[in-house]
Each structure stands twice: as structure tokens, then as C-alpha cells.
Amino acid sequence: MKTGLLIIATEVLNGKIKDLNTSLIAGILRSHFHELEVQVAVADDESRIHQALNFLSQDCDLIITAGGVGPTKDDITKATLASYFKKALTYSEEAEKIAEENYQNMGRPFPGKDHPYTFLPEGFRPLSNPNGFAPGFFFDSGKIKIISVPGVPRELTQMLELHLPTLVFSSKNNSFFRHVIIRTRGVPEEKIFGEVDPSLWDKLQSLGSVSSLPIIYGVDIGVRVSGNSEQELNEREKKVHQIFNQSPVSSHIWHRGSETLEEIILKKAKEKNKTFAFAESATGGLCSHRMTDVPGVSSHFTGAVVCYDTNVKIQTLHVSKELIDSKGVVSEEVALSMAKGVRENLGPDIGISITGLAGPAGGSTETPVGTVCIGVATSLQSKSWRYQFKGDRNLLKNRFSQIALFALLDALEENA
Amino acid sequence: MKTGLLIIATEVLNGKIKDLNTSLIAGILRSHFHELEVQVAVADDESRIHQALNFLSQDCDLIITAGGVGPTKDDITKATLASYFKKALTYSEEAEKIAEENYQNMGRPFPGKDHPYTFLPEGFRPLSNPNGFAPGFFFDSGKIKIISVPGVPRELTQMLELHLPTLVFSSKNNSFFRHVIIRTRGVPEEKIFGEVDPSLWDKLQSLGSVSSLPIIYGVDIGVRVSGNSEQELNEREKKVHQIFNQSPVSSHIWHRGSETLEEIILKKAKEKNKTFAFAESATGGLCSHRMTDVPGVSSHFTGAVVCYDTNVKIQTLHVSKELIDSKGVVSEEVALSMAKGVRENLGPDIGISITGLAGPAGGSTETPVGTVCIGVATSLQSKSWRYQFKGDRNLLKNRFSQIALFALLDALEENA
Numbered sequence: 001m002k003t004g005l006l007i008i009a010t011e012v013l014n015g016k017i018k019d020l021n022t023s024l025i026a027g028i029l030r031s032h033f034h035e036l037e038v039q040v041a042v043a044d045d046e047s048r049i050h051q052a053l054n055f056l057s058q059d060c061d062l063i064i065t066a067g068g069v070g071p072t073k074d075d076i077t078k079a080t081l082a083s084y085f086k087k088a089l090t091y092s093e094e095a096e097k098i099a100e101e102n103y104q105n106m107g108r109p110f111p112g113k114d115h116p117y118t119f120l121p122e123g124f125r126p127l128s129n130p131n132g133f134a135p136g137f138f139f140d141s142g143k144i145k146i147i148s149v150p151g152v153p154r155e156l157t158q159m160l161e162l163h164l165p166t167l168v169f170s171s172k173n174n175s176f177f178r179h180v181i182i183r184t185r186g187v188p189e190e191k192i193f194g195e196v197d198p199s200l201w202d203k204l205q206s207l208g209s210v211s212s213l214p215i216i217y218g219v220d221i222g223v224r225v226s227g228n229s230e231q232e233l234n235e236r237e238k239k240v241h242q243i244f245n246q247s248p249v250s251s252h253i254w255h256r257g258s259e260t261l262e263e264i265i266l267k268k269a270k271e272k273n274k275t276f277a278f279a280e281s282a283t284g285g286l287c288s289h290r291m292t293d294v295p296g297v298s299s300h301f302t303g304a305v306v307c308y309d310t311n312v313k314i315q316t317l318h319v320s321k322e323l324i325d326s327k328g329v330v331s332e333e334v335a336l337s338m339a340k341g342v343r344e345n346l347g348p349d350i351g352i353s354i355t356g357l358a359g360p361a362g363g364s365t366e367t368p369v370g371t372v373c374i375g376v377a378t379s380l381q382s383k384s385w386r387y388q389f390k391g392d393r394n395l396l397k398n399r400f401s402q403i404a405l406f407a408l409l410d411a412l413e414e415n416a
Numbered sequence: 417m418k419t420g421l422l423i424i425a426t427e428v429l430n431g432k433i434k435d436l437n438t439s440l441i442a443g444i445l446r447s448h449f450h451e452l453e454v455q456v457a458v459a460d461d462e463s464r465i466h467q468a469l470n471f472l473s474q475d476c477d478l479i480i481t482a483g484g485v486g487p488t489k490d491d492i493t494k495a496t497l498a499s500y501f502k503k504a505l506t507y508s509e510e511a512e513k514i515a516e517e518n519y520q521n522m523g524r525p526f527p528g529k530d531h532p533y534t535f536l537p538e539g540f541r542p543l544s545n546p547n548g549f550a551p552g553f554f555f556d557s558g559k560i561k562i563i564s565v566p567g568v569p570r571e572l573t574q575m576l577e578l579h580l581p582t583l584v585f586s587s588k589n590n591s592f593f594r595h596v597i598i599r600t601r602g603v604p605e606e607k608i609f610g611e612v613d614p615s616l617w618d619k620l621q622s623l624g625s626v627s628s629l630p631i632i633y634g635v636d637i638g639v640r641v642s643g644n645s646e647q648e649l650n651e652r653e654k655k656v657h658q659i660f661n662q663s664p665v666s667s668h669i670w671h672r673g674s675e676t677l678e679e680i681i682l683k684k685a686k687e688k689n690k691t692f693a694f695a696e697s698a699t700g701g702l703c704s705h706r707m708t709d710v711p712g713v714s715s716h717f718t719g720a721v722v723c724y725d726t727n728v729k730i731q732t733l734h735v736s737k738e739l740i741d742s743k744g745v746v747s748e749e750v751a752l753s754m755a756k757g758v759r760e761n762l763g764p765d766i767g768i769s770i771t772g773l774a775g776p777a778g779g780s781t782e783t784p785v786g787t788v789c790i791g792v793a794t795s796l797q798s799k800s801w802r803y804q805f806k807g808d809r810n811l812l813k814n815r816f817s818q819i820a821l822f823a824l825l826d827a828l829e830e831n832a
């Protein structure tokens with residue numbers, strides 16, 4: 001399915017308000033493993049909207065329109081879609097029922113039959129709006145599906161969450177569906193479906209529509225399986241996992257499911273009853289910031305030492321000055337010593353360290369910008385790794401933090 | 417003139433980042449009394465970009481493209497415009513000069529002649545980028561004008577302000593303009609122009625078009641002054657500052673100019689030759705993460721102790737257990753002790769501490785979620801403050817970090 005988004009809002013184009021809906025809707029689609037193909041914003045103007053619909057229908061099967069469905073003069077979305085599809089506006093009993101229901105939800109009496117909300121273009125279906133008054137509407141032309149919702153973020157969020165699954169994501173015969181999400185790391189998208197397993201995509205596609213979403217240092221693969229019963233879904237999901245189990249990609253899988261890495265780490269830490277702390281140099285607090293975005297993390301996150309200054313590494317983390325001088329501050333040896341140091345100093349079960357160069361300045365031939373060393377220390381063992389990435393300062397900090405959080409996840413899973 | 421905007425950014429469509437540029441560019445156009453006709457966002461994909469250019473050129477005389485002008489493989493804007501207008505990419509002496517100049521502005525040597533920045537489609541003109549490395553470019557096909565700029569908000573803002581007037585707006589009379597930016601904190605937008613100074617907006621408007629942008633815990637006010645000479649601009653800018661100096665708003669101003677808070681802190685720290693460190697509890701590393709996003713910060717940012725666990729406050733920062741038990745962990749007394757502790761432990765000139773409740777759980781009647789205490793310790797003095805905010809966990813972390821960075825800025829300015 002290819003989805004286009006049409007924002008209908010004069011205020012967005014003249015700079016009076018910020019468009020928050022594109023990012024909201026992209027997020028909702030992403031949570032259903034879909035992506036926006038293209039987004040357009042136009043003013044409340046019939047000919048502009050027609051042009052945009054022509055442009056979007058070149059490639060899209062679904063168009064979501066946001067805005068212009070209220071009762072006032074400048075709410076022209078309904079009339080404009082009617083003229084676009086050459087449909088007359090007629091009274092609809094279903095529309096009146098939905099409008100009445102919306103008013104009920106909002107605790108207000110419905111003004112009655114003559115209200116603009118009771119009229120719809122022929123063949124359109126009204127959509128309930130539990131957070132507002134204006135109904136949305138849906139039309140399937142055969143060639144293209146259109147969903148129109150109000151521009152109010154809290155209204156459209158709930159409406160799309162409510163209606164997209166039944167209107168768009170599920171087909172007639174297959175009334176049940178499920179997204180099976182397999183998350184890989186360390187291998188770029190083109191390699192996963194290229195040299196690692198060239199037949200993977202086609203095998204998965206035989207079970208449901210496949211999508212692939214590159215994230216920091218990894219790729220999330222989604223398969224939308226459908227069936228007539230829960231049992232059928234379970235069987236198909238099992239087959240998806242079997243395909244992965246038999247694929248060389250399996251060694252790159254770090255999770256099956258849609259929770260965030262930070263949430264999974266906290267879940268594992270709770271399961272294993274382990275606490276953790278960071279010694280952050282190049283990431284400068286980002287690992288701690290990411291983990292503390294998860295509510296309830298305080299029970300298992302002890303804290304961190306952000307050791308930007310070499311003296312902090314030496315005095316607070318007890319890394320020896322000789323080691324830094326001989327091996328370099330960005331070295332596996334120093335990373336190991338930092339991980340041990342933060343474990344001793346803050347007292348968690350697991351100490352994770354990051355030392356690297358996020359640039360732009362400071363690189364050398366042996367240690368270019370983008371180099372990072374990660375250390376892990378537990379009561380049983382200590383380990384270190386060295387990686388080399390590309391990117392600007394911001395991207396590098398993000399990649400370094402992702403690698404460090406993966407090292408923490410591994411340590412938790414290994415019972416280390 | 418009819419203007420179309422093309423956002424080229426895969427991350428906007430898959431929901432990974434919010435598009436801030438449409439609203440920025442609409443604002444810039446508005447300050448020049450122009451409006452966007454239509455805006456489109458597409459992924460970094462040649463055929464999608466071609467389709468969007470076809471769509472936009474139906475009606476527009478000017479197309480602004482934002483994004484995809486960097487040096488990496490997915491930066492395809494230049495090559496895509498070349499193929500769209502059927503122009504060959506050729507070496508351009510002017511492009512090399514501009515690229516060299518951009519690198520000079522950023523304090524870095526230019527890699528040299530073979531760099532992708534030295535190539536342009538035939539007939540295109542390179543555009544300087546005083547805030548970044550990647551040059552923009554301009555093309556006038558006779559039928560349509562195209563301006564391409566990077567997607568980084570602070571780069572594109574300055575570039576459009578710089579180049580739009582000479583390339584597009586026929587500004588015969590007012591050939592000079594300048595944005596005077598005044599940044600306030602601690603008072604919401606409606607109060608600034610309401611009870612604090614109801615005549616401020618009109619007074620400023622008499623000198624140029626006024627804009628107001630609410631940010632975390634503050635409002636940025638901009639006045640676009642124009643004139644026929646540098647001297648005229650200087651006089652008008654002086655008048656803007658005079659209006660603010662005579663306004664009750666003046667006590668809420670923390671900066672005049674457009675740099676970020678983090679950049680200003682680093683600049684001040686360099687001026688005063690002071691180092692700083694954080695003791696972060698409720699912000700969980702966010703203050704450190706924000707400061708380490710600024711290149712070159714390592715000379716003045718010593719590090720941080722993220723003391724999420726109470727034991728870390730006690731053992732690493734030497735806050736007394738009795739103090740925590742008697743005053744509560746979110747108290748000015750504990751904040752003071754944390755600030756002193758991080759100063760002793762990590763050895764910076766200035767120690768800044770944050771202890772608070774970001775929620776959702778953990779609040780009480782005396783200390784509800786949203787409470788934060790900030791402490792500052794220097795060789796001369798120590799101070800603390802208590803604030804109460806509203807918001808979800810993420811917003812609260814952001815507000816707490818903003819308040820803490822303001823406390824650091826104040827300490828630097830006070831020579832404390």
C-alpha cells in the first residue's frame with residue numbers, strides 16, 4: 001500500500017501555525033509498519049486541492065486528508081472531494097447517526113437533520129470522531145481509497161488509530177491480521193536482502209506484505225500476516241519465525257517485537273534483577289538520557305559518570321594515566337578500565353563504558369573521527385569492542401549510544 | 417510571485433523526525449510579505465523528486481528545495497536537479513570559491529578541488545552558507561527559479577535571509593535588512609505582549625515586521641529591520657534595543673542574538689576561562705547530552721555524575737544520608753550539596769545540580785511531579801532554586817535541563 005498525505009490548512013502555508021500532523025500520521029503509519037510516500041500541504045482552495053489529489057493519485061493507493069472538515073465556510077474538504085469525484089452531496093442517515101454519536105460523546109445535543117454533517121457525497125461513508133464533533137469520511141473509488149479527518153491533532157490521532165485498521169489495513173476475507181516484527185542489527189538494509197539472504201524477502205512475502213525500516217545501526221523487518229482466525233495468525237507467525245530461524249540473517253536478530261531498545265533493556269534488567277551504570281565519554285550523557293526517558297527505570301539504572309575530561313577518567317574512574325598515555329584514550333584497554341571503574345565507583349551489577357571520537361575535530365590516522373570503543377564489566381567478566389562509523393557529530397553520538405545499549409542488552413541476556 | 421517548497425527528507429516521511437523547515441521558511445517568506453502556495457515532502461528518491469518538481473512547476477515561479485545537498489550518497493538533490501533540467505555536472509571555479517569560503521567560516525581547511533561541492537549542473541550558481549559547509553545553489557530556467565539549501569534549520573534560515581532578497585525579491589529601495597532577535601525567559605508569550613508590556617508589539621512593528629516564537633521556558637522575539645545602508649540598519653537596530661531597554665520586558669531578556677543556549681554557554685565559558693560539570697538526577701544525562709552536542713565543548717565541560725540512585729548521591733557526591741532523610745531528595749539543601757559534591761569530585765570551576773521529579777510516578781502533596789531543585793556551586797558561593805512545572809516526563813526533563821543551563825549561564829555571567 002502506498003500512502004499519500006494531504007494537509008489542507010492555509011495557516012500552515014502562511015506560517016501562522018506549525019504542521020504537527022505529518023509527523024503524527026507518519027508515526028501512526030509506522031506503528032502499523034507503513035510509511036508515507038509523499039506529503040503535500042495546500043491552502044483551503046478547491047483548485048489547489050484538486051491539483052494535489054491528481055498529483056497524489058499518480059502513485060498512491062491511499063490518500064489521507066487532514067483539515068477542513070468542520071462546519072464553517074472555510075471547511076471545504078467535503079465539497080471539494082465531491083466535485084473531484086463528481087458526486088452529489090446528499091442526506092445520509094448513517095452520517096446523521098455518526099454526527100449525533102459524536103455530539104453525544106462530547107456531551108452536547110446534536111443540532112439536527114439540516115446540519116452540514118448529515119450530508120455526504122454519494123458513496124462516501126462517515127467516520128466517528130470520539131474526541132470531537134466533526135465526522136470524518138471514507139471513500140473507495142476502486143482505484144484509490146480516501147480517508148478524511150479533521151486537522152486537530154488529538155481528534156485525528158484517535159480517528160486514524162480507530163479506523164485505519166478496519167478500513168485499510170485489513171481486507172475483506174482476512175478479518176484478522178498481525179504485524180510480526182523482527183529486528184536486526186549490524187548489517188545495512190541492502191546487505192540483509194542482498195548478500196546475506198537474497199531469497200528472504202520473497203519467502204516472507206509469500207506469508208504477508210513485507211516492509212523494511214532502517215534504524216540506527218540496524219534494520220526492522222515487518223511481515224503483516226493475515227488470516228481468518230487467531231489460530232491461523234499464530235500458524236503464519238510461526239512460519240515467519242521459522243523462515244528467519246533457517247536464514248543466515250538469524251545471527252543478526254536482536255529482538256522480535258516492537259518495543260524500544262530502552263524498554264527491552266529495562267524489562268531484561270527487571271527479569272534478571274540486575275542494575276547498570278554508564279561511564280560515558282564520547283556519548284556525553286546520551287546513553288543515560290535515553291534510558292531515563294523510560295518511566296520506572298530508577299529501580300535498575302544506578303547512574304553514570306560522564307567523563308569528558310581525561311582527569312575524570314583518571315580520578316573518578318581510576319583509569320591509570322600510563323594506560324591512557326600508552327594505549328590512547330580511545331582504546332579497548334581504556335574502555336575496559338572505565339567500565340570496571342564505574343562499576344566500582346557507582347556499584348551497579350553491570351558497568352558499560354563508551355570512549356570515542358564524535359568529531360568534527362580531534363581525529364588522527366590511527367584513530368579517525370567515528371572510532372568508538374565500548375567496554376562491559378560485570379562480577380564475572382569484562383569485555384571490550386572497537387567500532388568505526390561515519391557521520392556527523394550528532395549521528396555519531398547516536399550510533400555510539402546504540403552500540404553501547406546493545407552491549408548492555410547482551411550482558412543482561414548472557415546472565416553475565 | 418508564487419512559491420512552492422519541496423522538503424527532501426526520507427526521515428520526515430517515515431516519522432523519524434519532525435519537519436521544522438516548512439514553518440521556518442513560511443515565516444521567512446511572510447516577513448518579506450510572501451506566502452507559500454504549496455509544500456511537498458518526498459523521500460531522497462530521484463523519481464519522486466522529479467514528480468514533485470513537475471507538480472510544483474505547474475503553478476509556481478519559485479521553488480525552494482530543502483535537504484539533500486550534503487556530500488554523502490543519499491544527498492541527491494544536486495544530481496536530481498541536473499537530470500531534471502538535463503544539465504551536466506561540471507567543475508565550477510565559483511563553486512570551489514564558495515565552498516572554500518564556507519569551510520573558512522567554519523574554521524576548517526577545504527578538502528580541495530575534487531570535492532563534490534566544486535561540481536554544479538551547468539548554468540547553476542553556488543550559494544554561500546555562512547553557518548555550514550554545504551553550499552546551496554540557484555538556477556533560473558527562464559520559466560522557473562530554483563533555490564536549493566541544506567535541511568539544517570540554522571543553515572537554511574541564514575541562507576534564505578541572505579540570498580532570497582538579491583535572487584528573488586526585487587528589493588530596489590530596501591536593499592539591506594537585518595533580523596534583530598531578543599530572547600526572553602520565564603514569562604509566557606501571552607503575558608509578554610499582554611500584562612507585561614501591552615504596547616511593545618506596536619512599538620516594535622513601527623520599526624519592522626515582528627515575530628514571536630515560544631521556546632522551552634521562554635519566548636524569542638524577532639524584528640526585521642530594513643534600510644538603504646548599513647548605517648540605517650544600525651540606527652534601526654539601536655532603536656529596537658532602546659524600546660526593549662525602556663520596557664518592563666527587559667528584566668526577562670537573557671540574550672540578544674540567534675545562537676543556541678548551549679553555544680552561548682560555551683562562548684561565555686571560553687571568555688571567562690571557566691570549566692563546569694553537572695550532578696544530574698532528574699535530567700538523567702540530558703544537560704550533558706545537550707552541552708556535548710556543541711563541537712569543541714571538551715575544553716570547558718569537565719563531565720557529570722548522573723546520580724539516579726540515592727546511593728550515588730551519598731557515596732560519589734558525598735551528600736549526607738541524614739540531609740536526604742530530613743529534607744527529602746528533591747530539596748534545595750540536597751541540590752546545594754550535590755552541586756558542591758560534583759565540584760569536589762570532578763574538579764570543575766562551576767558545579768550545577770538538578771534533583772527533581774519527572775514522573776509519571778513518585779509525586780507527593782509536598783513534592784508533586786514537576787518539582788525541581790537546582791544548585792550552583794563555585795569557589796566563591798553556592799545558590800539554589802526550587803521550581804514547579806507541568807508536563808509529561810519528556811517535557812519535564814527538557815524544562816528541568818533548560819532551567820539548569822540558564823543557572824549555568826548566569827553563574828558564568830556573574831563571574832561567580
